[in-house]
Amino acid sequence: MNNSLGLLPSGKIRYFSGSDTGKSGPALANITKHFVEKCTNVGLFALAALKSGSSLPPTFRFWYEFACQYMTTRCHSPDGETLSPIEPLDTTTAEHFLHSAPPMIGAEYLSVAVLQQLWVELDNWLIHEVAQHYDCLATLLKTRAPHWHQVGRVCFHLAENKTDPDYPFAFMATYSPSYGQGKSRHLPLAKALEEYAGSKNKARLIHLLSPIDLAAKSSALVKNLVDSGDIYHPLAWSPQEAYQFLKEVPLFEESGIIIRLPDWWKKRPRPKVKATLSTGLNNTFNADAMLRFNVQVALGDNKLTQTEWDTLLAADDGLAFIKGQWVEVDKEKLEQAMAQMKALEKHGEEEGISFIEGMRLLSGASSDLSTSTVEQDATEWAFIEADSKLSKILQQIRQPETLKSALPKRALKATLRPYQETGVNWLWHLNQLGLGACLADDMGLGKTIQIISLLLILKKNKVNRPSLLVLPTSLMGNWKSELEKFAPSLKALFVHPSLTSKTQLDELSKAKQLSGVDVVITTYGMLLRQIWLQNIQWHMVVLDEAQAIKNPGTQQSKMAKKIRAHARIALTGTPVENRLADLWSLFDFICPGLLGTATRFKSFTKSLEKRESEQYAPLRNLVQPYILRRLKTDKSIISDLPDKTEVYAYCGLSKAQASLYQKSVNELATSLRSADGMKRRGLVLSFILRFKQICNHPAQFMSDGDYRAQRSGKFLRLAEICDEISSRQEKVLVFTQFREMCEPLADFLSDCFGQPGLVLHGAVSAKKRQEMVEQFQAEDGPPFFVLSIKAGGTGLTLTEASHVIHFDRWWNPAVENQATDRAFRIGQKNNVLVHKFVCQGTIEEKIDAIIAEKSALANDILEGGSEVMLTEMSDSELIELVSLDLERTQV
Structure with a gap:
């Protein structure tokens, strides 16, 4: 990552240092110093004080242009003895900035409201600065921004x-x-x-x-x-x-x-060469459609005749009086625009314009993403639009709330929230058109249930081919649970040794078709081993946690992109427009060819940086129709969400964990034969503790200090979740009941977040506790806080966290809820997402199931003090409870 300016969740601008630290010139170094050491407003003013922003990196240039827009408005507002607030940033101008923003960290937080707020805060700062240190605005400008001049008389x-x-x-x-x-x-x-x-x-x-x-x-x-x-x-x-x-x-x-x-x-009235894209005489439209191209010259909404066009070309450059109005004329640029459009029209007559070419043209790019025709001179004298029929189709993609509901509500055993139903309708609409889609809702907003709903729609409409769902192994348990709970009518086939025997997998590999199956669920790893999955023509392929293919050079990315399907969907909770390379790889899956080759795309984005204005507008126009992203920070979403959402984070066991766990089960079975009374009770409690330690990490039980992530399924799952939290610049509390796990977790999370966090356990003094709370509660404070549940489960207010992770389970919901309430309390402005870690196929999953069922045993466990009542089980009951389901634990 290069040095850049981005946004915090609060909407404040922040400087993010990257690999090119120290390579920037003195002017840029001074700008970054203002953002780092002072504040957003000082940094913006320092940007505006530069004479030119043309050589600035993209994110700096974007904020430079925003600051210059403010300074232009301020300098053109005459002031009296004291400065008065200037007019707010109008919505149209704010949308213009929003549309042309480059990829940046925190781009998902950029909105019209944020830009308007930054405008007001910058103005308030400048008014205060003049009042405190200068006799008037002119003096400040002369001293600190000499190329700016306040409007005179x-x-x-x-x-x-x-x-x-x-x-x-x-x-x-x-x-x-x-x-x-x-x-x-x-x-x-x-x-x-x-x-x-x-x-x-x-x-x-x-x-x-x-x-x-x-x-x-x-x-x-x-x-x-x-x-x-x-x-x-x-x-x-x-x-x-x-x-x-x-x-x-x-x-x-x-x-x-x-x-x-x-x-x-x-x-700026100008005659422009107008080209109209249409589906021609075709009654249907899909990704394979060939589009038609019609060229004419227009002045506003009025078409010019050939005579009027000839008159234009005969006139001098400058101003010409046509159709009762003065218009700007540049014959050379008009003729150049006409030649380009006529060439496209001829291409359309001979071969037709492909869907991909048409979408590129409508976005403001060239049909082949070449660098020569995206220069603004061409677009200022020509424009391309869709006809009414094509326009309606594209408008429905861009405004999914206008689509009719297709949800089979009886088959779905749940009630979708309005934004979820909108997402399902959008996915179904694109599915029918054979277009790819990226559902990029925030973690916890229900991407899984939206896909399950879509699968039910496919079943209702008698789609005769199955769909394929590819996901990380750690999510197999979540999907299985939600499919059984919300869509029992779907026939799901799991292609993974944790849920399907080797014999069945061998039989499937020989099958040429999968009759009666609605959806096949497998993992990225299995794609490399079950080659037969590539031989089936799927109706739809869905990639969950699609950031897994952000690196196009990996084998799993290549295999995922080879899958043949009518429609493709990517699910991800991480921002998808913040890194151009990741964006290209994602679209290489969902809409192959739309962004060209990796080399062509890189050249295209470089050419966008050179544009005088609206640098990235063509790219945003091109990709946004296929991305649906809803944030928990969106007020319309928050109003529809519970304040606290609890989800399970199912984890597997590494080979080392599984081996240690099974060995401990065998040892317990042997030891129980000769133990009774208090000795038996102590034995059982010690083994339950051992099982918990092994589920956390082999190093905790073995005390060997080797806390590498690949040795623990929980650490791998923690990395996946925290990668998404980190990408959104959110904060997390991680609770563990073991003090000895606090430091290893903190060391691991420091690598995940790229910076250190905080650790609290019983040995931390009261004074230090308060200092830690204040550090964490600061917006730019540490991103994570590891707490032992005994020391940090009560008495703290940590509302900067929007995520809570229970790394190991207390087996008492009251205790866990009390810990969760460190984040979920008065002062919390965001929805809190609670992740409960459970190792599948182990005592953790079985105890959790007992508690969830609210059985008599669950009451005994809770009322008897956690694990104490487990000691009263018979030997056979106990061994059954702790026994290892080896297939289900695979990672």
């Missing part, structure tokens, strides 16, 4: 003069004697010479005219007006003279001159 007016066909424009320079209250008066500039006549007013006159003097240094037009004295008189201008003035308006505004123009110029 001089105004350049350009208006239409409809009575003179040869000189249809009028120019006048005026000044405002004073801002006063309300609307300012404007007098001819010549009056200023009279008002400030005499040597005593010379300084005031020079100050008044300083914006004109500044503009004259860069503009030959203004210099000529000043040298000739014409600046003090009303002037009649030809269209060519008016156009020269209009092209230099940004320069005049930068100099502090107020500009008043005809309203039509704000829209």
Whole structure:
């Protein structure tokens, strides 16, 4: 990762150091220092103070342009004795920034509301800075941002003069004697010479005219007006003279001159080459459809005739009067745009425009993602749109809430939340079109049940081919449980030795079809071993935790992309648009070819960086229709969620764990034969403790200090969950009942998060406890807190955490809930997701099942003090409880 600016969940801008630390120049180093040592507002102002942002890295350039937009608005807001707040950032401009944002850490937190809040906070900071340290804004600008100039009292007016066909424009320079209250008066500039006549007013006159003097240094037009004295008189201008003035308006505004123009110029009216994409005479549309291309010239909503087009090309460059209005004309660019569109039209007539080419064109990119035709000069004089039929189809993809419900509610044994039903309808819509999709909802928002609902829709619509679901081994238990609970009518086949015997797997490998099966569930690892899965034509393939294919060079990525299916879906809770390489690999699966080859895509994104504005808009336009992402921070989602959601994190055992566990079961069985009374009770308790330790990590039981992750299924699952938490810059509490596990967990999590966290156990003093709480509660504080459940389960407020992990189980829900409530309490603004770790096929899973069933034994266990009542079981009952289901433990 390179040095970059990104967003925290709160919406504040943060500097993230990367591998190129120390390689940036002094100017950039100074900017980053402001963000690191001071605050967002100081950093933004320092960015705006730069003379140019063209050489800045993409994220810095984006925030530079945002800061410059603010400074432009601030400098064009006349102030009196004290600064008043400027107008808020309008929604249209905010959406423009949102649409053109580059990939950045925390991009999922970027919104119109966040941009508007940053605007207000920057303005409040500047007002306070002027009030505290300067006599006025002009002094601050002169001292700290000398190339910015506050608007003066001089105004350049350009208006239409409809009575003179040869000189249809009028120019006048005026000044405002004073801002006063309300609307300012404007007098001819010549009056200023009279008002400030005499040597005593010379300084005031020079100050008044300083914006004109500044503009004259860069503009030959203004210099000529000043040298000739014409600046003090009303002037009649030809269209060519008016156009020269209009092209230099940004320069005049930068100099502090107020500009008043005809309203039509704000829209930059231009005749444009208009191309329309359509499905032709086809009644159906899908990913294999060939599109038609029709080219014409339009002025707004009006089509131009061939005669009017010829008149345009015969006119001089500049301003031309067509269809009752003045428009901007650049013959060379118009002809270039027409040639490009005609070439595409010819290609469409001969071969048709493919779906992929069409989507690229509609996004603002070129049909082949080449670097030569995405330059903005081309797009400013041409545009491509979908016809009404195609437009409606694409609009439904972009606005899934408008889709009709297809959910078979009787078959689904659950009630979906509104946003979940919207997600199911969207997935079904894309499925019907044969298009890929990425469901990127936050962890805990129910991606699993949305896919289960989609599978029920496929069954209801009698889709005759099965679907394939590929997932990490650690999630097999979750999917099996939810399929049985929510969709018992689905016939699911698990292709994994933990749930299917070797004999059955061998038989399946010889099968040419899977009759009666709705969904086959397997793992990424099994894709490499069960090659027959590649030979079946699936209706749909779903990749869960699809970040598993972010590296396109791995074997599992290659195998996943070889699967043949009508439609492809990727499920992930990690941000998908923050790293371009990951984005390409994901789309190489869900929409092969849409982003071109890896080399072409890299070249394409490099060309976007060179655009003057809306750098990444074409890329966002291209990928966003296929990504549905809902965040827990979205107020419309929060209102529909419970404050606390509990989920199981099922874990397997490593070979070392399974071996130790089975050996301990055998030892217990042997020891029970000769133990009775208190000796038996002590024996049972010691072995229960041993089983818990082995489930955590072999190193805890063996005390060998070797806490490598691959030796523990729980550590591997912890890494998967924390990778997602880290990618969202969220925080987590990790509870364990063993003090000796605190430090190994903290060391492991430091690697997962890339920074250290906090550890609390019984040996920590009260004073130190409070210091730790304050550290964790700071927004930029440590990302994780490991706590022993006895020492940290009560008395702390840790509401910065939106995740709680119970790494090992207390087997008493009241105790676990009390610990969870360190995060889930007054002051918590986010939904809290609670992860309960359970090793499958072990005593952990069996005890959890007993508690979940609320059986009499569960009450005995809870009321009798955790494991104590287990000692009263018979030998056979006890061995049955602790016995190892070896197949279910495989990772």
